[in-house]
Amino acid sequence: MDTLVRAFSAPAFRELGYWLFRYRRTWRGSIVISVVNPLLFLAALGLGLGTLVDRDGGAYLRGDSYLEFLLPGLLVAAVMQTTFLEAAGPVMQGVLARGNYRAAASTPLSPADILHGHLMYWTLRAVMNATLFTLVSMLFGAVEASRIPLLVPVAVLVAVAFATPAAAWSVTMTRPSQINSMFRFAILPLYMFSGTFFPIEQLPSWLWPVAWATPLWHGVDLGRTVALGTATPLGTLAHLGYLVAMAVAGLLLARRNYRRRLHV
Amino acid sequence: MAADAPAALIEASSLTKVYERGGGRAGFTAVDGIDFQVRRGEAFGLLGANGAGKSSTMRMIACVSPLTGGGLRVLGHDSVTDGPAIRARLGVVPQDDTIDGELTVRENLLIYGRYFGLSWKVLRERSTRLLEFTRLSDKAGDSVSTLSGGMRRRLTIARALINEPEIVLLDEPTTGLDPQARHLLWERLFQLKEDGVTLLLTTHYMDEAEQLCDRLVVMDAGRIVAEGAPAELIARHTSREVLELRFDRLERQTMTDRCRGLVEHMEELPDRLLLSTDDGEETLGAVHRRGVRPVTALVRRSSLEDVFLKLTGRSLLD
Ligand SMILES: Nc1ncnc2c1ncn2[C@@H]1O[C@H](COP(=O)(O)OP(=O)(O)OP(=O)(O)O)[C@@H](O)[C@H]1O
Ligand SMILES: [Mg+2]
Numbered sequence: 244m245d246t247l248v249r250a251f252s253a254p255a256f257r258e259l260g261y262w263l264f265r266y267r268r269t270w271r272g273s274i275v276i277s278v279v280n281p282l283l284f285l286a287a288l289g290l291g292l293g294t295l296v297d298r299d300g301g302a303y304l305r306g307d308s309y310l311e312f313l314l315p316g317l318l319v320a321a322v323m324q325t326t327f328l329e330a331a332g333p334v335m336q337g338v339l340a341r342g343n344y345r346a347a348a349s350t351p352l353s354p355a356d357i358l359h360g361h362l363m364y365w366t367l368r369a370v371m372n373a374t375l376f377t378l379v380s381m382l383f384g385a386v387e388a389s390r391i392p393l394l395v396p397v398a399v400l401v402a403v404a405f406a407t408p409a410a411a412w413s414v415t416m417t418r419p420s421q422i423n424s425m426f427r428f429a430i431l432p433l434y435m436f437s438g439t440f441f442p443i444e445q446l447p448s449w450l451w452p453v454a455w456a457t458p459l460w461h462g463v464d465l466g467r468t469v470a471l472g473t474a475t476p477l478g479t480l481a482h483l484g485y486l487v488a489m490a491v492a493g494l495l496l497a498r499r500n501y502r503r504r505l506h507v
Numbered sequence: 508m509a510a511d512a513p514a515a516l517i518e519a520s521s522l523t524k525v526y527e528r529g530g531g532r533a534g535f536t537a538v539d540g541i542d543f544q545v546r547r548g549e550a551f552g553l554l555g556a557n558g559a560g561k562s563s564t565m566r567m568i569a570c571v572s573p574l575t576g577g578g579l580r581v582l583g584h585d586s587v588t589d590g591p592a593i594r595a596r597l598g599v600v601p602q603d604d605t606i607d608g609e610l611t612v613r614e615n616l617l618i619y620g621r622y623f624g625l626s627w628k629v630l631r632e633r634s635t636r637l638l639e640f641t642r643l644s645d646k647a648g649d650s651v652s653t654l655s656g657g658m659r660r661r662l663t664i665a666r667a668l669i670n671e672p673e674i675v676l677l678d679e680p681t682t683g684l685d686p687q688a689r690h691l692l693w694e695r696l697f698q699l700k701e702d703g704v705t706l707l708l709t710t711h712y713m714d715e716a717e718q719l720c721d722r723l724v725v726m727d728a729g730r731i732v733a734e735g736a737p738a739e740l741i742a743r744h745t746s747r748e749v750l751e752l753r754f755d756r757l758e759r760q761t762m763t764d765r766c767r768g769l770v771e772h773m774e775e776l777p778d779r780l781l782l783s784t785d786d787g788e789e790t791l792g793a794v795h796r797r798g799v800r801p802v803t804a805l806v807r808r809s810s811l812e813d814v815f816l817k818l819t820g821r822s823l824l825d
Contacts, residue, residue, distance in 0.1 A: 254591070257622050264618055265609055346605040348571050350622035350670075351591040506571055507526075 254352045258360020259367075261343060262333075266364075273368075277325075277375040284317050285310065285383045288440070307471055314385040315394060315466030316439035319401050322372050323459060326365050326402040327409050327430055331422045334361070334413040338504050345505070354501035362406060362494075369402035370395065386470055393469045401462035404486040407493025414500045433459045438467075461485045515544035516674055516705050517551075517568060521577035524563045524729075537563040539729035540577060545674075550696070550706040552716045552723030554811070556819060559726040561709040562602050565678050568707065569599050582673060595623060598672035602679050602709075604663045606651050612662055613638065613647040616669055623670040630669070637665040640695065657688040664695070675699065677708040681715060693718060713811040727819040737811055744817055745809040746772070748787040752780045752794070752801040765797050774816050781813065 266273075289310035296309040337344035337357075347357050373395040380386045386394065416422065436446070437459035443451055454460045465482035468474035524538035538560040545551040553561045566572035568581055570590035579586040581593045607615050616634035617627070625633075638644045641661040646654065654662065660680065667675055680696075681689045689712075696719060700706060710716055716723055717737045725733040725740075733740055754762045763780055766773065770790060774781040784790040787806030794801070 253624065254622075257624065260621055261618055264614075268609075340603050341605055341608060343607055343609075345601075346607060346619060347622055349569060349594060349597075349599040349601070349605070350619070351595040351624075352622060353591060506573055507566075 254356040255359035255363065257350075258347060258352060258357050259363040260360075261347070262361060262364035263367075266368075274371075274375065277372050278379055280321060281317070281376045281379045284321070285314070285380060285385055288317070289313055289383065289385060310383065310385045311471065312467070313440065314380050315397075315470040316437070316463040318373060318376050318380070318394060319398050319462045319466045320434050320437065320439045320459060321376060322369050322398040322402050323405050323462065324430060324434070325372055326369050326406050327426065329368060330361075330365055330406045330409040331413040331416075331425065332419065334410050335416045335419070335422060337361075338414050339417065344501075348505040354505040355498050357505070358410065358494075358497050358501045361410065362403070365406045366399060366403055369399045369406075373398035373402075390470045394466055397462065397466045397469055400483075400486050400490070401459070401466075404458060404462070404490040404493070407490050407497050409493075411493055411497035411500050414497065414504050433457055436460075438463050458485065458489050514546070515580075516547050516582055517543075517545035517707065518580040519543050519564075519568075519577065520579075522564065522567065522574065522579055523576035524560070524567060524572065525575040534575075537729055538567070541724075541726070541729070541731045543724055543731065543734065545705060545707055547705055548700070548703055549721040550700055550708065550719050552720035553707070553709040553726060554711075554713075554716055554723055554815060555709075555726035558728075560729040561726060562678055563729075564726075565601075565676050565707070565709060569597060569601075569676055570594050595670065596673050598667035598670065598675040600660075600663050600667045600675070600677045600680055602682075604659055606654075606659055606662055606666070608651055610651065611647070612643060612649055612651055612654070615651060615662060616666055619666045620669040625670065633669055633671075634665075637668055640668075640698075641665040642691070657684045660684060661688075661692070664692070668699075672704065674705045674707060677706065679709055679711065681710065681712065689715070713815070717811055725815060725818055732818045733814065740814045741809050741811060744814045746770075746783040747785045747809060748783075749807055749809050749813055750782040750784055750787045750790050750794070751803075751805040751807065752782070752799070753778065753803045754780070754801055758800075762799050762801070765799050766794060769793055769797070772817065774813075776816075781816070783809070783813065783817075 293309035293313070336342050344357055348354065352360075376398075377386060377391045377394055381388055381391065412425070413422065436443070436450075436454055437457055438454060439459075443454040443460065446454065461482040465479065465486070468478060520542050521540045522538055522542070523536070523540050525534035525536050527534050541564070553564060555561050563572065567574055567579060567586065570581070570586050570593050574587065582596055584593050586593060607618070610618055613634055616637060617630050620630040620633065635644075638647055641664060643658060643661055643665065646658065651659065651662065660683070664677070664680065677696075681692050684692065693715070696706060706719070708719065720737060722734070722736050723740070724731045733744065735743065752762075752766070763775060766780060766782065770782045770784050772783040774783075782790055782794075791804055791806065794804075
């Protein structure tokens with residue numbers, strides 16, 4: 244507890260301040276993206292594909308519309324992707340020559356302060372993204388207003404669970420192409436097979452354990468059960484446990500890697 | 508000097524840095540058990556060829572590089588346990604600059620200052636003053652990508668001063684600067700010294716070391732090979748004068764051989780032959796009597812460069 248308090252004390256907030264200062268320059272564009280992104284997805288998948296699905300897929304959806312089924316997964320996956328991109332690239336740049344991390348490391352901040360400050364920034368951005376996403380979805384009728392206070396924290400938890408391992412990994416990277424490969428060969432496949440667009444029960448049964456093992460599936464399923472009111476205590480606990488464990492493991496690994504890379 | 512001031516602001520004892528190497532190979536020893544002390548208010552230099560371990564030493568003092576062995580006290584604190592407290596009172600000009608390309612010139616000062624917990628009010632005032640001090644006021648609102656190399660260097664120095672540090676670490680502060688910019692920087696560094704700031708700098712320029720440093724150490728392959736004031740080192744390690752001879756390329760070897768034994772210490776460089784002597788003119792006469800015909804001959808006073816050559820067998824700017 245003591246270390247937790249110290250971890251998020253003043254020095255880390257200075258690093259948060261740095262990222263917020265930089266955000267001042269890009270906030271308009273980022274808000275447009277946060278609003279347009281769900282609009283496009285909901286229009287194309289929800290309205291277009293959704294009408295098709297709703298016509299014959301009633302059994303799987305248990306009475307909910309495809310749009311309602313889709314929304315929680317879309318939200319969780321979109322927030323996760325944005326967080327990955329905001330964590331991976333800037334972390335790698337930060338640690339290279341002329342990067343922010345190098346400069347910050349010569350001030351009273353410790354490598355852990357730098358990590359914690361940046362993590363606060365990703366968390367804040369995830370809250371913004373998730374909130375905007377759900378508000379837009381509400382206008383589409385894709386989610387009930389009463390579910391938003393539960394859905395947003397789920398999306399933010401998933402974002403943090405991805406942010407810490409992404410930071411731990413990126414801080415050891417030296418080329419942007421490595422980040423791109425990670426996105427293409429790990430993040431996108433996760434997105435496709437995590438049950439975002441269809442229930443994983445649609446896949447051959449031998450593939451289910453693969454889906455259960457992936458973190459995004461836990462996030463998507465947690466979001467969906469919360470949004471549709473089908474959550475079970477055991478399932479929820481398993482999802483939460485998985486995501487929290489991932490966030491903590493990532494944090495510990497990132498702290499070690501930050502120290503090794505910034506204090507050589 | 509105040510009587511209660513600590514004897515030394517920086518105290519290194521058997522300071523050692525070994526970099527780990529992958530693949531199970533033995534580590535590489537960049538700093539090999541060095542001892543030195545820097546007193547309050549002095550300008551202290553680290554001289555050495557490329558790879559001598561200067562930057563490694565600087566980074567340990569800046570508390571961004573853990574020691575492998577030995578002890579290091581900075582401003583009365585143990586560098587191992589009190590890194591943040593030490594860094595709060597240091598100004599750092601690293602060898603490769605870490606100016607933030609995402610920010611303007613002025614923002615670089617403001618945002619960096621925030622890391623020291625300074626208020627915006629204090630920072631606005633200080634950044635204006637420091638931009639004037641480094642003659643960058645005209646550039647305050649510009650993106651740093653529009654700065655020349657020398658301007659970036661000056662901005663790095665301005666930034667290092669934002670927390671009004673007691674010690675400023677300057678790792679090759681003037682490398683890549685034109686003579687005018689160097690002189691401007693020297694003048695600024697003198698001013699800092701007058702204000703009581705302790706300076707620790709590395710350089711490859713002998714004139715810079717002679718001008719700026721009260722005391723210096725010469726490093727070679729991670730060890731200290733000499734220590735003292737510039738004039739002291741020159742007196743101790745070299746003769747009074749140096750005779751520099753240049754030869755035609757084809758004759759170089761025979762001419763060099765003819766000079767052997769003339770003086771106690773002779774240094775053969777790729778382009779020149781250096782003869783240490785107490786009387787350059789007289790040695791030149793002796794050289795001529797041996798039938799040696801140099802293309803050019805020059806008698807000059809001994810400098811730190813000669814000390815360096817003698818001690819390390821290396822040219823500084825190799
Ligand atoms: N991070 C590192 N990992 C491994 N080896 C390193 C690292 N940094 C420096 N070295 C090695 O340590 C030695 C000393 O390097 P250092 O940068 O301290 O030299 P220097 O005296 O500053 O040289 P220069 O004049 O070129 O700046 C060099 O041989 C270098 O290759
Ligand atoms: Mg160096």
